[in-house]
Amino acid sequence: MVEHYKPHKYKAGEMSLPERFAEYFSRLSEREAVAEANRCLYCYDAPCVVACPTHIDIPSFIRKIATGNVKGSARTILESNLLGATCARVCPVQELCEGSCVLARDQKPIMIGRLQRYATDWAWSRGCKYFDPGAPNGLKVAVVGCGPAGLSCAGELAKAGFAVTCFESRSMAGGLDTYGIVVFREPVEVSLAEVKMVEELGVSIRTGVTVGKEIGWDELVDSFDAVFIGVGMAAVPLLSIPGEELDQVVDGLEFIEQTKIKALDSITVGQRVCVVGAGNTAIDCATIARRLGAERVAIVYRRSEAEMPCYHFEYQFALSEGVSFMFLTQPVAVLGTGCVEALKCIRMDLGPPDSLGRRSPVVVPDSEFVLPADMVIRAIGQKKRYDALEQLALLGVKSNNGYITVALESRQTDNPKVFAGGDCIRSTGEASTVAAVQDGKIAARSICAQLSERARLKHVSADHSRRSSQEST
Amino acid sequence: MFQLITPDGLPRRARKRMVNLEIDFCGIKAPNPFWLASGPPTNSGLQVQKAFEQGWGGVVWKTIGAPVLNVCNRYGTIDYRGSKIIGLNNVELISDRSVEVNLKEIREVKKNFPDRALFVSVMVESKKETWQEIIKRVEDTGADGVELNFGCPHGMQERGMGSAMGQVPEYTTMVTEWVSEVATRPVVVKLTPNVTDIVQPARAAVAGGASALSLINTINSIIGVDLDTFRIVPDVGGRGGHGGYAGPAIKPIALHLVSAVSGDLVVQQAGTPISGIGGIETWRDAAEFMLLGATSIQVCTAAMHWGFRIVEDMIDGLSNWMDDKGFSRCSDFIGRSVGRMTTFGDFDLGFQTVARIDHSKCIQCNLCYISCNDAAHQCIDLKDLKIADSSSDCSWPVVREQDCVGCDLCAKVCPVNDCITMVEIDTGRSHVTWNQLVADKPEVLNWDKMEEYRKQEHIKIH
Ligand SMILES: Cc1cc2nc3c(=O)[nH]c(=O)nc-3n(C[C@H](O)[C@H](O)[C@H](O)COP(=O)(O)O)c2cc1C
Ligand code: SF4
Ligand code: SF4
Numbered sequence: 001m002v003e004h005y006k007p008h009k010y011k012a013g014e015m016s017l018p019e020r021f022a023e024y025f026s027r028l029s030e031r032e033a034v035a036e037a038n039r040c041l042y043c044y045d046a047p048c049v050v051a052c053p054t055h056i057d058i059p060s061f062i063r064k065i066a067t068g069n070v071k072g073s074a075r076t077i078l079e080s081n082l083l084g085a086t087c088a089r090v091c092p093v094q095e096l097c098e099g100s101c102v103l104a105r106d107q108k109p110i111m112i113g114r115l116q117r118y119a120t121d122w123a124w125s126r127g128c129k130y131f132d133p134g135a136p137n138g139l140k141v142a143v144v145g146c147g148p149a150g151l152s153c154a155g156e157l158a159k160a161g162f163a164v165t166c167f168e169s170r171s172m173a174g175g176l177d178t179y180g181i182v183v184f185r186e187p188v189e190v191s192l193a194e195v196k197m198v199e200e201l202g203v204s205i206r207t208g209v210t211v212g213k214e215i216g217w218d219e220l221v222d223s224f225d226a227v228f229i230g231v232g233m234a235a236v237p238l239l240s241i242p243g244e245e246l247d248q249v250v251d252g253l254e255f256i257e258q259t260k261i262k263a264l265d266s267i268t269v270g271q272r273v274c275v276v277g278a279g280n281t282a283i284d285c286a287t288i289a290r291r292l293g294a295e296r297v298a299i300v301y302r303r304s305e306a307e308m309p310c311y312h313f314e315y316q317f318a319l320s321e322g323v324s325f326m327f328l329t330q331p332v333a334v335l336g337t338g339c340v341e342a343l344k345c346i347r348m349d350l351g352p353p354d355s356l357g358r359r360s361p362v363v364v365p366d367s368e369f370v371l372p373a374d375m376v377i378r379a380i381g382q383k384k385r386y387d388a389l390e391q392l393a394l395l396g397v398k399s400n401n402g403y404i405t406v407a408l409e410s411r412q413t414d415n416p417k418v419f420a421g422g423d424c425i426r427s428t429g430e431a432s433t434v435a436a437v438q439d440g441k442i443a444a445r446s447i448c449a450q451l452s453e454r455a456r457l458k459h460v461s462a463d464h465s466r467r468s469s470q471e472s473t
Numbered sequence: 474m475f476q477l478i479t480p481d482g483l484p485r486r487a488r489k490r491m492v493n494l495e496i497d498f499c500g501i502k503a504p505n506p507f508w509l510a511s512g513p514p515t516n517s518g519l520q521v522q523k524a525f526e527q528g529w530g531g532v533v534w535k536t537i538g539a540p541v542l543n544v545c546n547r548y549g550t551i552d553y554r555g556s557k558i559i560g561l562n563n564v565e566l567i568s569d570r571s572v573e574v575n576l577k578e579i580r581e582v583k584k585n586f587p588d589r590a591l592f593v594s595v596m597v598e599s600k601k602e603t604w605q606e607i608i609k610r611v612e613d614t615g616a617d618g619v620e621l622n623f624g625c626p627h628g629m630q631e632r633g634m635g636s637a638m639g640q641v642p643e644y645t646t647m648v649t650e651w652v653s654e655v656a657t658r659p660v661v662v663k664l665t666p667n668v669t670d671i672v673q674p675a676r677a678a679v680a681g682g683a684s685a686l687s688l689i690n691t692i693n694s695i696i697g698v699d700l701d702t703f704r705i706v707p708d709v710g711g712r713g714g715h716g717g718y719a720g721p722a723i724k725p726i727a728l729h730l731v732s733a734v735s736g737d738l739v740v741q742q743a744g745t746p747i748s749g750i751g752g753i754e755t756w757r758d759a760a761e762f763m764l765l766g767a768t769s770i771q772v773c774t775a776a777m778h779w780g781f782r783i784v785e786d787m788i789d790g791l792s793n794w795m796d797d798k799g800f801s802r803c804s805d806f807i808g809r810s811v812g813r814m815t816t817f818g819d820f821d822l823g824f825q826t827v828a829r830i831d832h833s834k835c836i837q838c839n840l841c842y843i844s845c846n847d848a849a850h851q852c853i854d855l856k857d858l859k860i861a862d863s864s865s866d867c868s869w870p871v872v873r874e875q876d877c878v879g880c881d882l883c884a885k886v887c888p889v890n891d892c893i894t895m896v897e898i899d900t901g902r903s904h905v906t907w908n909q910l911v912a913d914k915p916e917v918l919n920w921d922k923m924e925e926y927r928k929q930e931h932i933k934i935h
Binding site (some may be wrong): 042044068071075 | 755756757780782783785786789793794889890
């Protein structure tokens, strides 16, 4: 996002609210897309394909844009990644495919993300359908959590002929793609279109159902042939500082969510906003606050610039949006009577490296200061789903430090019938949509492999004559 | 790192397609019209098997026959503005592997891929027994047919083979007859473009009993001269010579020659199918050859440049295009544009167009202006237009439509898609062809009368 650096002032009347929340990058025109596609070298065994966690055949989809086969281009993308339209927008491409493009060495890398968006948008806008449900194999799989991991797993299984039921506690499916990605990066319609595509493969999505409450985990494991868990993480934890109960101290994810599902002019934002934390969510909250009209937005982070979990391009983007960063600053109390008036902070310093080589912040004595604020946004990560983990433990699904333990090559948990993917297994490495999609795919493949023999037997006994007409793969 | 998941990692149930790419080429069936041409990509069993695995519908094996020795530095290329190999010239000969080895591999490949078309290109010295013997040996492998290489323009032609055959219609007929006498499977004759009129060797091949024609082989060419060393490119140890030109640059020439053959009445009456070759790189190129009458198409340079994998988009792209156009099989469109081919004398003189610029798309590069001004009919002006929602201070190109002759140059020069369109206008001019005109009014062949006719028809040449 740095390349189009333009400091936005968002003065009254400068840009309307809907304009500020329209997709940040415009759609590539056909001419731009074809010109960019023709720049791609069509590398063999290309590094971009290796760098993509779902291993989309990037050179092929780009070549198809160049030859005018845009319909086929989107097919190539979706065959490896059913959520290709979301990933085109939310993937940290600088770190992944584009970061590895060979042209980065002496020219500019190919705009892979935007080309991917061009192809998938082209296909959606024309209502192209690429996949059919597989011939029913008589097996049932439950998918718990309908975010990117769950959708990917459900879609792949449906293509293979499984009867898939998804359980989603929210009222809409899509997980963070629907609720948690800032709207000027991904409009909610994109995520919902992907949900619809998966539903059209015959997947039944039961929203508003929390597994563990309305329906028991043991019940699922008993009544389905396999279960996939993609429940993600829970709400943002509390800061655990005095004054936190004040109304204007909000959960960062809920703040982002409002921009996805509410009328923009009905969202409350302060004029002086402090965002606590410096990860992806913090950046999204800070930039949203600016675009909603906040005059001053500061990111308050207890470590230094080098330790920030957000991507470099996100940092640059936030700077260009007029967000200020207060590093080595730890909030100690929210001040105010009735409403937030300030955030009391203390200065930090980086102490000696710990056993992992990471320098942890230590308090600088007597360095408290007060930052005037009328809104504080918590963006310090997400809580683990301990409630679910406890219930799952009873079924033999183990976890470690709040993350479900899976075998890397299969995404199978310690209960052989249960598989998991997405943020709820991602104890190391970046949690991301694209990694979740790959988890779903791998789990679907493992489930297929595990159950294929059973599927064959069931299928044969169900209908002998159907075998001959069975579609070949 | 995750394991790489090929699309086969999961049973991928792609939507069933409504289209069928199967073709029947002189009795030989192939799952699709995309074949590899005789050349380096079809040099060995290993390569051909790999190509088949990736989806190619057929191949013509690298020419086998007379013993040869190859030289080093076989290629010269034309790179144009950052695009590599828009044209490729070569001085490679036919296969330098023995006939024995080739036949053994051909037998194996055909056994492993019985559903693909496998033709073997052959070239031997001009002796009846030698030709007949090799044809029998090739047929014995189970190959679907032979392709007679009457086209190689370098090396072999100096030894009385290749284009030395193809350039003399009598020789073409003679050798084709020798071969047809013994052949029990289809005999394809591959034509050289290095002739004045391709129809003559095409008819000669048909007269000799050819079951099909393939064209074109490479075009005589010299790629260039090195300005520092004065050596010819490609440089074979200080010397150089003409080679055969191939690749995207030759496509228009190949399209013309294919259309000349497919439009020829003698060829049409014989019902001889055509395999189109020359500069084909994408499904679009292939579709154009097929519209002009090719039943199958062959690719050499593009596979040399990008590898066998390009066939995936060829299959996918052609299928999608057919789907869009409502064609369910290739025969629905093969030859569909042949009937539109005619000669200048039958063009409609009353068909009039003028250039129209869409100023909402124009980026004000003024290339249309300068090309029209310097090389067409000076009918674009640069004007200070007041265009709403444009803050540009630059002037805008504006066509004086009454002066525009409709030559189409500006539209071809404009870098923006659909910015300049040639729109048809009704001038009231009669829809007559040149042939009709000179038949009705032979006097127009005289300039004075021509001027009179123009006045009467309101034809003003600016
Ligand atoms: C390096 C090279 C070697 C070739 N060798 C043969 C050959 O042995 N026999 C033959 O019939 N054509 C041969 N050709 C010609 C090709 O089959 C084909 O007719 C020509 O290259 C045009 O197609 P293209 O533009 O797709 O390359 C050769 C072409 C190239 C570039
Ligand atoms: S690395 Fe870059 S140039 Fe190479 S195939 Fe990928 S996008 Fe194209
Ligand atoms: S060539 Fe096209 S883009 Fe350039 S000035 Fe003319 S109309 Fe405009």
